[in-house]
Amino acid sequence: MAITRRDFINGVAITVAAGVTPWQILRASPQTAARSLYYPPVLTGLRGNHPGSFEAAHALGREGKNVNPANVPVEETYDLVIVGAGISGLAAACFWQELRGKTSRILLLDNHDDFGGHAKRNEFNVDGKTVLGYGGSESFQSPRNNFSETAMALLKTLNVSIEGMAKSFDQTFYPDLNLSRGVFFDKKNFGVNKIVAGDPGRAVADDIPPDRMNARDINAFINDFPLPQADREALISLHTEQKDYLAGMSIEEKQAWMDSHSYSQFLREKVGLSDSAIRYFQQRTNDFQAIGIDGTSASDARICALPGLEGMGLPPLDPESLADLEEPYIYHFPDGNAGLARLMVRHLIPAVAPGNTMDDIVLAKFDYSQLDNAGSPVRLRLNSTGVHAAN
Numbered sequence: 001m002a003i004t005r006r007d008f009i010n011g012v013a014i015t016v017a018a019g020v021t022p023w024q025i026l027r028a029s030p031q032t033a034a035r036s037l038y039y040p041p042v043l044t045g046l047r048g049n050h051p052g053s054f055e056a057a058h059a060l061g062r063e064g065k066n067v068n069p070a071n072v073p074v075e076e077t078y079d080l081v082i083v084g085a086g087i088s089g090l091a092a093a094c095f096w097q098e099l100r101g102k103t104s105r106i107l108l109l110d111n112h113d114d115f116g117g118h119a120k121r122n123e124f125n126v127d128g129k130t131v132l133g134y135g136g137s138e139s140f141q142s143p144r145n146n147f148s149e150t151a152m153a154l155l156k157t158l159n160v161s162i163e164g165m166a167k168s169f170d171q172t173f174y175p176d177l178n179l180s181r182g183v184f185f186d187k188k189n190f191g192v193n194k195i196v197a198g199d200p201g202r203a204v205a206d207d208i209p210p211d212r213m214n215a216r217d218i219n220a221f222i223n224d225f226p227l228p229q230a231d232r233e234a235l236i237s238l239h240t241e242q243k244d245y246l247a248g249m250s251i252e253e254k255q256a257w258m259d260s261h262s263y264s265q266f267l268r269e270k271v272g273l274s275d276s277a278i279r280y281f282q283q284r285t286n287d288f289q290a291i292g293i294d295g296t297s298a299s300d301a302r303i304c305a306l307p308g309l310e311g312m313g314l315p316p317l318d319p320e321s322l323a324d325l326e327e328p329y330i331y332h333f334p335d336g337n338a339g340l341a342r343l344m345v346r347h348l349i350p351a352v353a354p355g356n357t358m359d360d361i362v363l364a365k366f367d368y369s370q371l372d373n374a375g376s377p378v379r380l381r382l383n384s385t386g387v388h389a390a391n
């Protein structure tokens with residue numbers, strides 16, 4: 001059944017059927033004390049799609065089970081039910097609350113044991129000290145150029161200052177220690193374990209100021225690689241000469257070729273690099289693309305500042321891509337974008353943690369037993385998979 005815009009304008013009451021959304025862990029612990037022990041940021045092990053997060057979906061998809069909502073009693077009623085408590089779902093709840101007021105009843109469901117989706121955090125206790133790490137995505141991506149007015153307004157509501165983030169990030173921490181970016185060549189792939197420091201190359205969303213790279217001349221840098229001389233020479237000319245490696249093609253043909261071929265194909269077929277020289281680049285896209293150069297198109301390699309792509313008469317990068325390339329990854333919380341997820345959860349459910357600033361959110365201890373409290377207009381239910389939606 002279609003859900004029309006008018007349904008939402010008129011305000012639909014959405015019902016949640018019992019049994020469809022088992023909150024297994026917390027509901028299995030009726031004691032309040034046991035509930036307050038629940039603190040997923042300290043859990044270790046593989047924390048992606050952990051056991052408990054996928055069984056309900058597998059039952060529907062892989063095992064072909066049907067859910068007949070007519071057979072389950074309706075237990076609860078809400079103005080809005082949001083499936084997924086990642087950045088999108090949490091932001092949707094904030095926007096709805098802005099429109100409808102704080103008494104509007106919202107339920108957020110997430111199949112994982114923590115909220116945030118790809119924006120989670122890890123907390124470790126090391127010798128009595130708390131150490132925070134990203135359990136997911138790291139930094140606001142190009143907020144100065146690419147965030148919409150709507151996104152910026154939400155950040156303002158949450159007391160997030162982009163300028164404050166930029167000021168807090170110590171961009172010269174490594175340069176001040178006389179360190180530089182380097183490349184580790186491993187024995188398995190290159191026959192020897194060797195670190196070559198002083199990389200002068202540009203990196204996507206680089207947080208090191210260009211004049212503080214402690215870089216070496218490109219010739220000296222590459223000539224230290226544990227690679228045959230012919231490979232080193234080929235890599236130097238790839239970095240220093242502006243050649244048209246797709247000569248003979250129109251601009252449109254070049255773009256189509258680059259969209260449909262990987263950067264490793266480009267290096268092998270068009271530049272003529274050997275396998276060992278290509279291996280040097282293999283992991284250069286892992287950070288931004290989350291995949292190696294064999295899975296990254298030549299077009300995307302351009303956004304990752306990889307060499308060999310600027311002498312082919314291509315039009316300049318579009319402003320959004322250029323901002324992604326150039327805006328540094330300095331707009332982030334110590335726990336990455338989990339800080340933003342936590343700010344939104346605290347905004348929606350104030351009982352979950354004290355405080356109201358972007359600074360105090362970092363160490364604010366979250367009481368997970370408050371997330372799905374019957375007395376709160378906004379409830380966030382973890383370990384719960386949405387398996388059926390109807391208007």
Ligand SMILES: Cc1cc2nc3c(=O)[nH]c(=O)nc-3n(C[C@H](O)[C@H](O)[C@H](O)COP(=O)(O)OP(=O)(O)OC[C@H]3O[C@@H](n4cnc5c(N)ncnc54)[C@H](O)[C@@H]3O)c2cc1C
Nearest residue numbers: 084085086087088089110111117118137138139141385386
């Ligand atoms: C490795 C990696 C690094 C990244 N780094 C950055 C970065 O540094 N900066 C940046 O801006 N972006 C980054 N991104 C992208 C960013 O993480 C995502 O764009 C963003 O987190 C997506 O948020 P979302 O809420 O749309 O989806 P998600 O974070 O995926 O959240 C959706 C949630 O809904 C749940 N869900 C889905 N179906 C159901 C269901 N039926 N019932 C219950 N729950 C359900 C999901 O399991 C999940 O928990 C990165 C992504 C990856 C993979």
